[in-house]
Amino acid sequence: MSIKVQLAVDMTCQSCVDDVTQVLTKVPGVDNVSITLADKQVVVTGSAGPSSIVNALKSSGRSAVVRGAGSTASGNIGAAVCIFEEGRALSNSATRGLARFVQVSEQTCFVDVSLSGIPDGLHGLAIHECGDLSSVPESCGAHWNPEGTEHGSREQGHRGDLGNIEVKDGWGEVAFETDRFKVWEIIGRSMVVGMGADDLGKGKEAGSRVDGGSGPGILAGVVARSAGLFENDKLVCACSGNTLWTEQRLVDQGRRL
Structure with a gap:
C-alpha cells in the first residue's frame, strides 16, 4: 500500500x-x-x-x-499521532518517540514508529485501553483487547498487540500495515513501549499470555487525531x-x- x-x-x-x-x-x-x-x-x-x-x-x-x-x-480517511512523553523507568534519560497512524483504506492502517534514547534491543509495543498517563504504566490499563483473546503477535492476539521494535545504537524504527484496527478506534487510548522484548505469547511464563513478558512500560503517550x-x-x-x-x-x- x-x-x-x-x-x-x-x-x-x-x-x-x-x-x-x-x-x-x-x-x-x-x-x-x-x-x-x-x-x-x-x-x-x-x-x-x-x-x-x-x-x-x-x-x-x-x-x-x-x-x-x-x-x-x-x-484522508483518518490519521493519528502518539508522542511518547511519559515513562517512569527512564525518567532521567533523553528519551523520545513518535508513532504515526494513517488509515490508507477502509480496512488497512499504516503504522510507523520511531524511538531514540532507550536501551538497545527489542522492546514490546502495544495499544492500551486508557489514555491516562498519570502513573505509567498502571494508569494506561491493560492491552486493548475487546475480543478477550490471549496475547500474541500483531497478526493474531490482542487487537492492541503491535509486536516489537528493535533499537540499535540508540535508534529504533518500524513500519507496517495492519487490518486489525482502524485509526478512529484507537484515538484517546495510550500506546506503551515495554522495557524488554515481547515474546508474542510463546513464552512459558503465565505472563506471556497476558502481555508477552515485555516488562514495565518505559515510555507511553496518548493517541490523538492528527492532520x-x-x-x-x-x-x-x-x-x-x-x-x-x-x-x-x-x-x-x-x-x-
Whole structure:
C-alpha cells in the first residue's frame, strides 16, 4: 500500500530543492518526490514511513516537520499521532518517540514508529485501553483487547498487540500495515513501549499470555487525531511565534515537549 507524506522543509533556493531531492530518492521505499519551494513543501509518495523520511533529512542537516499523511488511493480517511512523553523507568534519560497512524483504506492502517534514547534491543509495543498517563504504566490499563483473546503477535492476539521494535545504537524504527484496527478506534487510548522484548505469547511464563513478558512500560503517550494531507499549512507556531523548524530543533534538544 502506498502513502503520501507531506512535510515542511526549511529550503531557500533551488540548490536546497536539489539537495532534498537527492537525499530522499535514496530512501528505500520512496517512489516519488514533489517539491514546492515557495511553500517550503515536500510531498513524498511510496511505502517509506514518515520517520525514515524525516530521519534522512535530519541526517543531511535539514530541518523537517511532518505536516500530514494520507492514502494515495483513498485520500484522508483518518490519521493519528502518539508522542511518547511519559515513562517512569527512564525518567532521567533523553528519551523520545513518535508513532504515526494513517488509515490508507477502509480496512488497512499504516503504522510507523520511531524511538531514540532507550536501551538497545527489542522492546514490546502495544495499544492500551486508557489514555491516562498519570502513573505509567498502571494508569494506561491493560492491552486493548475487546475480543478477550490471549496475547500474541500483531497478526493474531490482542487487537492492541503491535509486536516489537528493535533499537540499535540508540535508534529504533518500524513500519507496517495492519487490518486489525482502524485509526478512529484507537484515538484517546495510550500506546506503551515495554522495557524488554515481547515474546508474542510463546513464552512459558503465565505472563506471556497476558502481555508477552515485555516488562514495565518505559515510555507511553496518548493517541490523538492528527492532520491529514494538506490539512495543515502553517509555518509559524501560533503559541511561541517560532518557525516549525525552530520548534522541532528545541524538541530534539530536549528543551520542549
